[in-house]
Amino acid sequence: NAGVMQNPRHLVRRRGQEARLRCSPMKGHSHVYWYRQLPEEGLKFMVYLQKENIIDESGMPKERFSAEFPKEGPSILRIQQVVRGDSAAYFCASSPGGHQPQHFGDGTRLSIL
């Protein structure tokens, strides 16, 4: 009974490179959320997607960040031209929708050199 799967667990990039973070939701879940956690902080909402649609991206930085959840395959959070400040833990959560709690993956820890 697989939970939310995120990969890679750790990702190291140099400044200016691209980072791609993947998230496979729990079986039967069609709602995906991405959150970012900076050191000593709580999780901050970034983007909410359903299959092929971005529902809410109000927490996404205006530049360099994008997300998708295609009809087939995992959800992808893409960060272009990474900078040191992008270093954080990125968590994906999924839910079946409605008044159901979100379930989280174990995150991707992104480090920028």
Add this chain to the structure above:
Amino acid sequence: DQQVKQNSPSLSVQEGRISILNCDYTNSMFDYFLWYKKYPAEGPTFLISISSIKDKNEDGRFTVFLNKSAKHLSLHIVPSQPGDSAVYFCAAARQNSGYSTLTFGKGTMLLVSP
């Protein structure tokens, strides 16, 4: 502007005693509240939730209380066990607005000593 606040960064409790974790919120539009537990290097694990139409929800050793007029909720763990040692996050959502994204507090680190 922090809409969900957990004012205690840490809490130490002895095994067998009650742990009380507190959370305050400022946005009166929040109508659904959740507690998550997080171990290092893992994702948050859902513990318990409460809708704003209730003032209490219980699940085994965990009880969440909601005081809407004070915009305050608390998580009670009794009896506390060493395995409960983790960071606890309070989260809030505006579900009845069809808006289910979560706003988190900064967390409280609970340490339960034997």
